[in-house]
Amino acid sequence: MKSRNISIPKNLDWFHSFAEPQHQSRQILPKGCGRDTDQDFARFMIIAAGSTSEVEYQILLSKDLGYINVEQYKILDDEINEIKRMLNSFIRKLTANR
Numbered sequence: 052m053k054s055r056n057i058s059i060p061k062n063l064d065w066f067h068s069f070a071e072p073q074h075q076s077r078q079i080l081p082k083g084c085g086r087d088t089d090q091d092f093a094r095f096m097i098i099a100a101g102s103t104s105e106v107e108y109q110i111l112l113s114k115d116l117g118y119i120n121v122e123q124y125k126i127l128d129d130e131i132n133e134i135k136r137m138l139n140s141f142i143r144k145l146t147a148n149r
Contacts, residue, residue, distance in 0.1 A: 096138055107128070110128065
């Protein structure tokens with residue numbers, strides 16, 4: 052995955068209230084790594100996949116409100132979809148041997 056620089060205006064007070072739960076979701080993956088079974092770990096990956104859907108909505112809202120342009124939106128949306136594909140693939144592998 053390529054790193055991209057996209058500047059989002061600093062005056063997005065409403066965005067910070069949306070983004071706050073994302074700080075908590077970053078802690079999901081390390082917590083999941085310490086689980087005893089693949090099934091337990093898969094549950095944390097499912098939570099992480101849900102967080103990507105939240106972020107997907109937030110960038111759509113940002114575009115609709117004019118905080119980011121269509122080009123920035125497309126770049127971010129592509130990145131989110133790639134992350135979702137990777138998470139879903141990993142979840143399938145973890146749950147394949149139920």
